[in-house]
Amino acid sequence: MSDNIESTLTETRHFAPSAEFTENARLKPADLEALHQKAEADYEGFWCDLAREKIDWQTEFTQGLDESKAPHYQWFADGRMNVSYNCIDRHLEVRGNKTAIVFEAENGDTRHLTYRDLYNEVGKLANALKGMGVVKGDRVIIYMPMNAEAVIAMQACARIGAIHSVVFGGFSADALRDRVVDSGSKVVITADGGERGGKVVGLKANVDKALDSNPGDVEKVVVCKRAGNDVTMHADRDVWWEDAVDGESVDCEPEWVEAEHPLFLLYTSGSTGKPKGIQHSSAGYLLGAIVTNEWVFDLQGDDVYWCTADVGWITGHTYVAYGPLAVGATQVVYEGTPTVPDAGRWWKMCQDHGVTVFYTAPTAIRALMKAGPDLPKQYDLSKLRLLGTVGEPINPEAWMWYYTTVGEERCPIVDTWWQTETGANMIAPIPGATTLVPGSCTQALPGIAADVVDEDGKSLGADEGGYLVIKKPWPHMLRTVWGDDQRYKDTYWPKFGGKYYLAGDSARRDSEGNFWIMGRIDDVLNVSGHRMGTMEVESALVAHKAVAEAAVVGRPHDVKGEAIVAFVILQGDRLTGDEAEEMVKELRNWVADQIGPIAKPDDIRFADGLPKTRSGKIMRRLLRSIAKGEEITSDTSTLENEAVIPQLQGKA
């Protein structure tokens, strides 16, 4: 990825919004300026006014920001509301018959759900969950394909105040079990299987595997019929979704929860230990989802929005399951791969459904650009008016292709920087007001105090690289790490006297004040826009009986951003030739079983030892150079075991 950064350092192209876009945009330059001024003059009042305007409250709040438990900040704490009510019920009168979700399956089957349909489906499932004894505060795991039912399940939990934790359908049974146990979930909602690339992924079978060895607190498993594959149903535990909702009323009175009531947990990787359950609030989170969908995606009445993210990631929470519904938009949901039957699938879908606002990740753009650079031209993309990206810095080449070939030089691109922890976009262009520079996420949104600082917390000048921090608590920030307040403090507030939120990214600002994200400061990899802790992959590798020690690093990859390279020391002798090849295959599959296919190392190298200093510390910087295939020019004579270097380089 650093190569991309290098090329963006010299980027000078600027793209100002067209007069036509600005004319029709929700926020014009003067509106944006006014928002910034208001946020600066009265930070708390700014957010409180928005919270009153954008959210329907059952009980109005009187408190804005409460810092008494810092860094566990609270917002609007004495107010009561319900997220599902705000996403569905409040639209029924004016747009009950408007399409909320257009669902398309990989085989082309399409289904439209109106806001009224959504109300009915969510109400029935919410009542069924209540019937199973799920009450406010109980945790529910959702392990589903990317279909409308996944969104319905999330909304049903929100409706009754249950805290959902969505586990990406690509994660393995082991990863699922860890999350079931850590969250203490009572119910798992899953499907028989999901379809991807024409193959069926046995989701229910994975749930069985996870629960058979350690059921944790799980009492019930709800199974949605989707792929039609054979599954085993456990008599007292498992129930088909359609049987569970049969006879249930569509009306389910929302549980009016406190603003701070946890809406969901979402597990994400860090540099140490197992993934942590990032805990988000109800009202503050929803406010972030609403304002960013309005400001950054400019969502308006007749837009057809499509965010391609899976609900297993934060983007699929804020820009699929909650935000677009809260603002009453029509959105596309697709279960399948972007290359079936060919790399024009997404562009065909944009044409067929008249998509106007499209949001995806740089890795997908690069893959589709490689697989079919001219395919967008075969489709009528004239309805598109705005494009977005998220997950990693976008290299200028991919940006330009997205801009010219997909967006036909008409659509602004919003490059949105944010994280699982931040809940919603934090640094991003406002499409009717901001001048775009390829590779930069441009400027902080109104009410977001982002800055780049040095080791002492001092703001840095133009083009000086440092820590990306947020200097004031914001409504949609994480509240804690589930069950581990200490880890929350240690991870996000370890510096600067505990006053600034440490994002874990390094960044710089240019002379125009635009932010450029330079990469992680910790051992977190960004593989196809997904976070992966090097330690997680290392732990998975050393859990294999043949492995004595392992070190994992990233190396730049043209499509995925970063690829995973593992240096492995086996028990016994180093393997070579066919035996080594067999072991590489076995270890890759092993990691896929332990975590999921996205964590499979791209490259595994065997050696007799890892390069260590005489005090026993693994020289990760050296491993990174080796992984990139760079010549080793630094002095390695201080290493305890210099002889392993040529082995790791594949030269001995």
Ligand code: PRX
């Ligand atoms: O390193 C940054 C990168 O992705 C990290 C957050 O990952 P995750 O929590 O999985 O959320 C991804 C989707 C919000 C960040 O710390 N990142 C995210 N967006 C960008 C980015 N890097 C550069 N530019 C972006 N637009």
